[in-house]
Amino acid sequence: xxxxxxxxxxxxxxxxxxxxxxxxxxxxxxxxxxxxxxxxxxxxxxxxxxxxxxxxxxxxxxxxxxxxxxxxxxxxxxxxxxxxxxxxxxxxxxxxxxxxxxxxxxxxxxxxxxxxxxxxxxxxxxxxxxxxxxxxxxxxxxxxxxxxxxxxxxxxxxxxxxxxxxxxxxxxxxxxxxxxxxxxxxxxxxxxxxxxxxxxxxxxxxxxxxxxxxxxxxxxxxxxxxxxxxxxxxxxxxxxxxxxxxxxxxxxxxxxxxxxxxxxxxxxxxxxxxxxxxxxxxxxxxxxxxxxxxxxxxxxxxxxxxxxxxxxxxxxxxxxxxxxxxxxxxxxxxxxxxxxxxxxxxxxxxxxxxxxxxxxxxxxxxx
Numbered sequence: 001x002x003x004x005x006x007x008x009x010x011x012x013x014x015x016x017x018x019x020x021x022x023x024x025x026x027x028x029x030x031x032x033x034x035x036x037x038x039x040x041x042x043x044x045x046x047x048x049x050x051x052x053x054x055x056x057x058x059x060x061x062x063x064x065x066x067x068x069x070x071x072x073x074x075x076x077x078x079x080x081x082x083x084x085x086x087x088x089x090x091x092x093x094x095x096x097x098x099x100x101x102x103x104x105x106x107x108x109x110x111x112x113x114x115x116x117x118x119x120x121x122x123x124x125x126x127x128x129x130x131x132x133x134x135x136x137x138x139x140x141x142x143x144x145x146x147x148x149x150x151x152x153x154x155x156x157x158x159x160x161x162x163x164x165x166x167x168x169x170x171x172x173x174x175x176x177x178x179x180x181x182x183x184x185x186x187x188x189x190x191x192x193x194x195x196x197x198x199x200x201x202x203x204x205x206x207x208x209x210x211x212x213x214x215x216x217x218x219x220x221x222x223x224x225x226x227x228x229x230x231x232x233x234x235x236x237x238x239x240x241x242x243x244x245x246x247x248x249x250x251x252x253x254x255x256x257x258x259x260x261x262x263x264x265x266x267x268x269x270x271x272x273x274x275x276x277x278x279x280x281x282x283x284x285x286x287x288x289x290x291x292x293x294x295x296x297x298x299x300x301x302x303x304x305x306x307x308x309x310x311x312x313x314x315x316x317x318x319x320x321x322x323x324x325x326x327x328x329x330x331x332x333x334x335x336x337x338x339x340x341x342x343x344x345x346x347x348x349x350x351x352x353x354x355x356x357x358x359x360x361x362x363x364x365x366x367x
Contacts, residue, residue, distance in 0.1 A: 005062060005063055005064045005067075006062065006063050006064070006067075007063070007064055007065075007066065007067025007068075007088065007135050007136075007139075008033065008034075008037065008059075008063045008064065008065055008066075008067075008135075009034075009037065009038075009065075009066070009067070009134070009135035009138055010067065010133050010134070010135035010136070011063065013030065016030050016033075017030055019062075023055070023058060025055060029055065031183075032048075032050070032051065033048065033051070034178075036048045036051075036065075037065045037066070037142065038142060038178060038179075038184045038185060039183055039184060039185070041142075041146050041150075042065060043065055043146070044060075044065060045057075045059045045063075045065060046060075066139050066142065066143075067087075067088050067135065067136070067139065068085045068086060068087055068088070068136060068140075069085070070083050070084070070085060070086075070143060071084045071085065071092065072084035078099075078100075079099045080096065080097065080098050080099065081096065081097040081099075081144070081147055082094060082095075082096050083095050083096070083097075083140075083143055083144065085139070085140060085143065087112070087132075087136060091112045091129060091130070092112070093109040093111075093112055093132065093140070093161070093162050093163075094109060094161055094162060095107060095108045095109060095140040095141075095143065095144055095161055096144075096161070097144040097147055097148075100327075102155070103155050104148060104152060104153065104154050104156070105154070105155065105156040105157070105158060106140070106141050106144045106145070106154050106156070106157050106158070107157075107158045107159075107161050108137060108140040108141060108144075108157065108158075108159055108161050109132065109137075109140065109162035109163050110131070110132055110137060110159060110161070110162070110163040110164070110165045110167075110168045110171070110172050111129075111130065111131050111132060111162060111163025111164065111167065112129040112130050112131075112132065112163070113126055113127055113129045113162065114127075114162055114163045114164055115127060115128035115167070115233075116164050116197045116231065116232075117231070117232040117233060118197065118218070118220070118230060118231050119229070119231075119232070119299070119301070120230070120262055120264060120296065120299060121296075122296045122297075123161075123162040125298070128163065128164075128167075131163075131167070131168040131171060132163070132168065132171060133171055134170075134171040134172075134174035134175045134178075135175075137171060137172060137175035138175040138178055138179065140161075141154065141157065141175070141185060145185060153185070153186065154185055154187055155187070155191060156187070156191045156192070156193075157176070157179065157191065157192045157193070158192075158216075159172065159192070159193065159194045159195055160193070160195040160216070164196065164197055164199070165194050165195060165196055166196045166199045166202035166206065167199065167202070169202055169205065169206065172194070173209065173211075176189075176192060176211075176213075179192075180192075188212075189211045189212040189213050190212045190214075192213045192214065193213065193214040193215075193216050193258070194206065194213050194214070194215060194216065195216040195217075195218060195260065196215070196217060196218065197217075197218045197231060197233065198217050198218065198219070198231075198237055198242035198245070199237070200237055200241045200242055200244065200245035201245075203217075203242075203245035203246065203248070204245050204248050204249070206249065207245075207248055207249040207251075207252040210252075210253070211253075212253060212255065213255070214255055214258065215246065215249050215255065215257050215258070216257075216258040216259075216260050216289065217246055217257060217258070217259050217260065218231070218260045218262075219239070219259045219260060219261055219277075220260070220261055220268065221239075221261075221268050222268075222276030222279070222280055223239070223276055224238055224239050226267075226268060226273070227239060229267075230262075230264070230267070230268065239280070243280065243284075246259075246284075246286075247284065250284075250285060256285050256286065256287055257284075257285075257286055257287070258286070258287045258289050259281060259286055259287070259288050259289070260291060261277070261289065261290050261291065262291045262292075262293055263290055263291065263292050263293060263303075263304040263308070263309060263312065264293050264301045264302070264304070265301065265302035265303055265304040265305065265308065266302065266304075267301065269304040269308045269309070269312055271311055271312075271315060273312075274311070274312045274315035274316060277316065277321075278315065278316060278319040278321055281321055282320065282321055286321070286322070287322040287323070287324070288316055288321055288322065288323040288324070289323075289324055289326055290309070290312065290313065290323060290324070290325045290326065291325075291326045292304055292309060292325070292326075309325065313325060
């Protein structure tokens with residue numbers, strides 16, 4: 001990738017307008033170029049056929065329409081697609097396209113790695129390297145959309161990939177604003193879910209933006225002692241502050257909050273944990289998304305037994321708590337978040353070729 005060429009989607013509007021004016025081009029060309037990339041599926045300036053040839057040549061000399069490239073593309077039998085995206089600095093992030101009935105859902109990342117340290121998650125094993133730019137976030141959506149036939153579009157976005165979305169809130173919102181525009185990807189805020197480990201101040205800020213996004217909070221435990229074992233950042237916040245922030249979000253925009261709960265066999269899946277969870281969430285307008293753990297290389301955790309999962313679900317439902325077990329998708333590909341990136345980076349470090357690596361059976365599911 002030519003590092004001297006600037007990704008167009010990360011070029012500030014004022015800079016692009018100034019560049020166009022210096023070449024005696026109309027200001028309207030800026031929106032025209034962006035529409036070609038975001039809505040028109042153009043991946044080269046040559047495809048922007050209603051731009052003057054000289055302008056296309058000048059653009060190609062200084063910019064690239066997309067600053068990322070697809071390093072790996074995996075497809076499962078259920079037509080779940082996973083892309084490993086190489087960034088301009090040769091870091092990697094992952095994004096996924098889930099197709100079911102009339103829904104085309106994009107799952108995107110917001111950071112290279114993750115600093116939250118959840119013990120079951122491959123994304124955070126090596127920590128966080130940096131935030132993604134708004135353009136890098138938007139490009140994931142474009143790359144996934146471009147996998148679809150010309151008469152299909154993305155219908156939903158879940159921000160549940162690598163990273164803590166609220167730790168990169170400004171860039172995320174900038175990308176979602178473009179994605180939601182009528183001349184962008186046309187994905188309304190009600191079709192966007194933002195997942196967070198629970199940063200109370202940022203949850204409140206998200207609520208104050210007045211956007212109609214869905215909020216999903218990664219809870220994973222019904223008490224602080226257990227959650228601290230699973231989510232090392234918990235002592236900085238605590239479940240009480242997280243729930244207060246979630247209540248504030250509901251009060252501000254009326255959107256029921258989803259609480260994600262990864263079930264780790266023998267760790268947080270006992271009947272007493274289910275009863276504690278009922279005590280926490282029963283009084284609230286909340287939904288619980290149970291996620292049976294997906295095996296991750298190098299981690300000691302196991303999926304819950306069918307008996308434990310059934311008992312957990314029954315306890316919540318009998319108490320009137322809305323609950324759903326997350327669907328399993330992409331079972332033949334490296335669909336657990338962070339797996340493919342870590343495997344490719346490990347191969348690159350060792351000097352081996354990508355073809356020598358195996359693909360374990362790991363699974364992905366989204367709300």
